[in-house]
Amino acid sequence: MGMALAHKLSADGHIVTVIEHSDKPGGLATWHNFGAFTWDRFYHVILPSDRHLIGLINDLGMSDHLQWQRTYTGFYVDNKLHSISSNMEFLKFPLLSLTSKIRLGFTMLYGSRINNWQKLETQSCEQWLRRVSGNETFEKLWKPLLLAKLGPSYKRVSAVFIWSYIKRMFSARDKSASAEQLGHVKGGYKSIFHTLQNSITSASGNIRLNESVSNIQPTTDDRMHVQTDKQSYDFDHVVCTSPVNVLNQIVSPEMIKLGKPGLEATDQAVSNAGEEVEYLGVVCVVIVSKTPLTHYYVVNIADDSVPFTGLIGMSNVVNPENTENHHLTYLPRYMLSTDDELKKPDNYFKERFLAGIKSMFPDYNMDDIVSVHVNRAIKVQPLQVLNYSNIVPEAQTRHHRLHVLNTSQFVNATLNNNEVIAAVNAFYHTFSNQLQIK
Numbered sequence: 001m002g003m004a005l006a007h008k009l010s011a012d013g014h015i016v017t018v019i020e021h022s023d024k025p026g027g028l029a030t031w032h033n034f035g036a037f038t039w040d041r042f043y044h045v046i047l048p049s050d051r052h053l054i055g056l057i058n059d060l061g062m063s064d065h066l067q068w069q070r071t072y073t074g075f076y077v078d079n080k081l082h083s084i085s086s087n088m089e090f091l092k093f094p095l096l097s098l099t100s101k102i103r104l105g106f107t108m109l110y111g112s113r114i115n116n117w118q119k120l121e122t123q124s125c126e127q128w129l130r131r132v133s134g135n136e137t138f139e140k141l142w143k144p145l146l147l148a149k150l151g152p153s154y155k156r157v158s159a160v161f162i163w164s165y166i167k168r169m170f171s172a173r174d175k176s177a178s179a180e181q182l183g184h185v186k187g188g189y190k191s192i193f194h195t196l197q198n199s200i201t202s203a204s205g206n207i208r209l210n211e212s213v214s215n216i217q218p219t220t221d222d223r224m225h226v227q228t229d230k231q232s233y234d235f236d237h238v239v240c241t242s243p244v245n246v247l248n249q250i251v252s253p254e255m256i257k258l259g260k261p262g263l264e265a266t267d268q269a270v271s272n273a274g275e276e277v278e279y280l281g282v283v284c285v286v287i288v289s290k291t292p293l294t295h296y297y298v299v300n301i302a303d304d305s306v307p308f309t310g311l312i313g314m315s316n317v318v319n320p321e322n323t324e325n326h327h328l329t330y331l332p333r334y335m336l337s338t339d340d341e342l343k344k345p346d347n348y349f350k351e352r353f354l355a356g357i358k359s360m361f362p363d364y365n366m367d368d369i370v371s372v373h374v375n376r377a378i379k380v381q382p383l384q385v386l387n388y389s390n391i392v393p394e395a396q397t398r399h400h401r402l403h404v405l406n407t408s409q410f411v412n413a414t415l416n417n418n419e420v421i422a423a424v425n426a427f428y429h430t431f432s433n434q435l436q437i438k
């Protein structure tokens, strides 16, 4: 978010400084050294409908690097892997009765056509799914999937959570072939971030890595003072793109407005600035192997005997020439960011997840696994609880030189980089006049 905004502002003639805590740019979308090659730390794909993200890729002169692949989807339940990659396979899917399948199809179609998300925010995901999909579909399909992704917190999440997934999944279908097409950029997100870095620095911008912001406050001469662990700066404007917990540590709560854009926050909300925004964290075990584990891009897992919540066969999207002919499989497990399990040592996850792979693929030759990596992130996905939009920080703070832009503000969308770029573009459209130095 920060790098994309800095690129946009630089292109408009502003001199920007990006301050990044890590040694690399990119945040959750950054890269990882897998030994023989480098690829995204977490799995990332691009959908043909990701027009804002594809717009940025084109703008960076990287459209030739965009590659597309037809992909396949699996579903693992009761120790069995089912293919659900076509309508015919879906009709044969044994888990649900024909009536439940029809209701599930209806849920997807109906959900993809809903635009009034505000109404969905007031009802729980469970209530909405039981009403639209029926109890059988909820119990056999939605509930295990929600439990896998959210744990018991699924009960607190609003219908916006599932609706925004349905909308995005629906848009992944290529209408002519009714098959999923997914894409990536040659060289992965690393190549996108390198191009962004070059674009920012060649416009006299400054990217400060390994530097953490500890405080932001107005100066007496109407500028913004930024204190980091290395030095202090005075800027004309500051846009804070960190997660909400960091925002609350570095900015005084009196400065942040909460709630729907245009609504004045209540005093109560101001004093609780952003406290209620909860995040999911993720542990992602990544397997580098000589042979593929599966031909699916994604296997949805609705089986609590498996310790991970999904299986992502990245090499079924990414041409293996990007990964020195190795195959990459990501095994995520999401949990609340406050869950102590997130702090368990790497070996705890390696052992459990490899045992899960053995039970899912008993015929797989485990000697083909070259290396196993454990990547984790604490603040990943904000939890869209009931009436979520009332608790998110507004882009405009109470100080005209300080703005907030982060993924907690996705009140009607799921977490992905297309939304990130859409948010950057919308922010720029709204505030570019205000950001001019007068």
Ligand SMILES: Cc1cc2nc3c(=O)[nH]c(=O)nc-3n(C[C@H](O)[C@H](O)[C@H](O)COP(=O)(O)OP(=O)(O)OC[C@H]3O[C@@H](n4cnc5c(N)ncnc54)[C@H](O)[C@@H]3O)c2cc1C
Pocket (backbone or CB within 6 Å): 001, 002, 019, 020, 021, 022, 025, 026, 027, 028, 029, 042, 043, 044, 045, 046, 211, 212, 213, 214, 241, 242, 243, 246, 282, 284, 332, 377, 379, 380, 406, 407, 415, 416, 417, 418, 420
């Ligand atoms: C497992 C996983 C799978 C995903 N899959 C996809 C996908 O397939 N497609 C897709 O489009 N998106 C995907 N995403 C989502 C995508 O990665 C995010 O949308 C995106 O990274 C959010 O960017 P951001 O800049 O808003 O937040 P972040 O990436 O969290 O960036 C915040 C930055 O702030 C920095 N920071 C925090 N505190 C400070 C401080 N005090 N001082 C300085 N810097 C600080 C952090 O180091 C970080 O770099 C996935 C994410 C995950 C975790």
